[in-house]
Amino acid sequence: MVSPSSNSKDLDKTQDTKLSPLDAEIVDQINNSKMSNETKQEIISYLEMYSGPIPHPSILEGYEKLYHGASKEIINNGIAESKHRRKLESDRQKRRGRLAWTSLIVISMVTILFICLSAYLILHNHSIAGSVFGTVGVFTLLGGVVGNIDELTQNDDLSNPKDHKTDN
Missing domain, CATH: 1.10.287 (Helix Hairpins)
Incomplete structure (x- = not known):
């Protein structure tokens, strides 16, 4: 899960973690969108990157x-x-x-x-x-x-x- 951040520099830090190419592309699209930083932070805070043969716990x-x-x-x-x-x-x-x-x-x-x-x-x-x-x-x-x-x-x-x- 990508944690929420307090400023736009923190949004870029999400790309430093090991993400799959698809997940990195999603984060890039969010960061490059014309949304406000607050909206970007909110989306990224709720964005869970999960994959595997077993469904997400929720x-x-x-x-x-x-x-x-x-x-x-x-x-x-x-x-x-x-x-x-x-x-x-x-x-x-x-x-x-x-x-x-x-x-x-x-x-x-x-x-x-x-x-x-x-x-x-x-x-x-x-x-x-x-x-x-x-x-x-x-x-x-x-x-x-x-x-x-x-x-x-x-x-x-x-x-x-x-x-x-x-x-x-």
């Missing part, structure tokens, strides 16, 4: 008045939802790791096959074909590893469209 209080035990159920549901999402994310990361190792092993096997074929061809007086197979093997290894590094080092899963396909 909302929970309202649910509790309607149905005894509702707030406890809502909190338990929020905790269960959070645990479920973490488990799904952990499972997804494990799956990505297994796919990465499988991909690396397959790429390594293909590379070894191409290099062995290259050596065989070179030893049997087919140096040009052997060189081509050796080069293809090396580029297969490099391309596969570089492709995996790029795919697996993306930390923001939401920006990876391959993971969020929809059938619309």
Whole structure:
């Protein structure tokens, strides 16, 4: 919650606290508006910046008045939802790791096959074909590893469209 302030300099101090970009934008819009400082102070004093899987305590209080035990159920549901999402994310990361190792092993096997074929061809007086197979093997290894590094080092899963396909 952003506390009320006594002068316009204090309004700017609200921006020094750690706010999400959206919350900071809201405070900036209030500060940059043509309202009086008193009105700005009043708005900011009542402005609560809250986010999370569990509703704000005043909302929970309202649910509790309607149905005894509702707030406890809502909190338990929020905790269960959070645990479920973490488990799904952990499972997804494990799956990505297994796919990465499988991909690396397959790429390594293909590379070894191409290099062995290259050596065989070179030893049997087919140096040009052997060189081509050796080069293809090396580029297969490099391309596969570089492709995996790029795919697996993306930390923001939401920006990876391959993971969020929809059938619309």
